Amino acid sequence: MSDFIPARSGPGSFGDGPDYLALPKDVTVFVPPDLTDDPLLRRIGPAWLGRIGDALAAYRDDEPARGIDLAGLSAAERRFLDELLGHGEVSALVLGDPAIRIEETIFTGLWRVRCEAGADVPACDRLEIGPIPAILTARAAAAAGMLDLPDAASLPELVVNAPHILAELIARSAAFAATGAGHMINLDLVPMANEDLAWLVGALGEGPVVVLSSGYGACRIRSTRLTATWWVQYFNASDALILNSLEIAAIPAVACAAADDIAESALRIRAVAALYP
Structure with a gap:
């Protein structure tokens, strides 16, 4: 198991995330099938x-x-x-x-x-x-629903900004359902302690869809239990996290043709x- 949504790459990361597809390491060269012998x-x-x-x-x-x-x-x-x-x-x-x-x-x-x-x-x-195959977005949407939100009165001491991020996500998710308007929150631009991110991961939960895209750098995408809400993370060649974001969309555009x-x-x-x- 490897960290899927780490607060920081390396020793500062927390918890175990879900299994994901391994990042590609080799370049594939297309060779047309040989039909001559058959x-x-x-x-x-x-x-x-x-x-x-x-x-x-x-x-x-x-x-x-x-x-x-x-x-x-x-x-x-x-x-x-x-x-x-x-x-x-x-x-x-x-x-x-x-x-x-x-x-x-x-x-x-x-x-x-x-x-x-x-x-x-x-x-x-x-x-x-x-x-994108229709089953992917259908399964993600079917698994979304009401979040099992932690009690605001019992927040861990160092969890400060995560509840505000979650409130914005819930509002943006509802707006998407009504109007189709997407939104993205770059968590690298928000002061977030490891405890904040751990709390946010637990609050959003894990959906059933995991996507890996190598089209614009290595990108891992995971659905959550909040409707149309996805973790979208970019990694460099050393598999270190360089962009950690949450996106409101039917499916993030980076995954689509x-x-x-x-x-x-x-x-x-x-x-x-x-x-x-």
């Missing part, structure tokens, strides 16, 4: 490239995410898609029943969504096209398709 792949490869390319090109940013079910893939098709899609800059873990792992592919806005078999649901494997990126992905995958006869 007649089956020569047949199915272009078909899959065309299907995915058409779905990316058809996406519009004012519509729900498009999905492609991969549950019935043959071993050859699964191998081909695993090689083709690779690993992009964003990955996520959604806790619950079923637990869901999400990875952006090397084609921005094209996501691989895998869920474990749960009590009432089968295992799943699918592609989804859109800014833009419409222009999705359109570019459609062009890229069609360029890959052009490599095959």
Whole structure:
């Protein structure tokens, strides 16, 4: 277990946070799958490239995410898609029943969504096209609710600013629900003792969604139990915390693909398709 929301990096940090996805250490170079030695792949490869390319090109940013079910893939098709899609800059873990792992592919806005078999649901494997898979924001929203707030009369002695931050977050969360207006609080600009941060972590609680983005530096995002409220933290190359913030949003923008990126992905995958006869 590693600190997820530390007050300070290094010896000054407090407590154990939830498990999170490890920060990437290597750079992945895309190599198109080799179809030359397998007649089956020569047949199915272009078909899959065309299907995915058409779905990316058809996406519009004012519509729900498009999905492609991969549950019935043959071993050859699964191998081909695993090689083709690779690993992009964003990955996520959604806790619950079923637990869901999400990875952006090397084609921005094209996501691989895998869920474990749960009590009432089968295992799943699918592609989804859109800014972020819908299940991620749905699970975060469903888990939010009333906070179990500590008694203000029994605050620890050194907890001074955290209750004021929490009051602002509650007001901003309500405003977001009514108007869609987002907000961000940079905790590095507020005098906050370790005790303040520990109290705030306990008051907000931990939601079921953990996101890791490496698109603009290493960024870890965690949902809380307060509606549309997320911890957003940036780390440097040494994994030291350099920005600690709370964001009011359906999902922080750093985790999302833009419409222009999705359109570019459609062009890229069609360029890959052009490599095959």
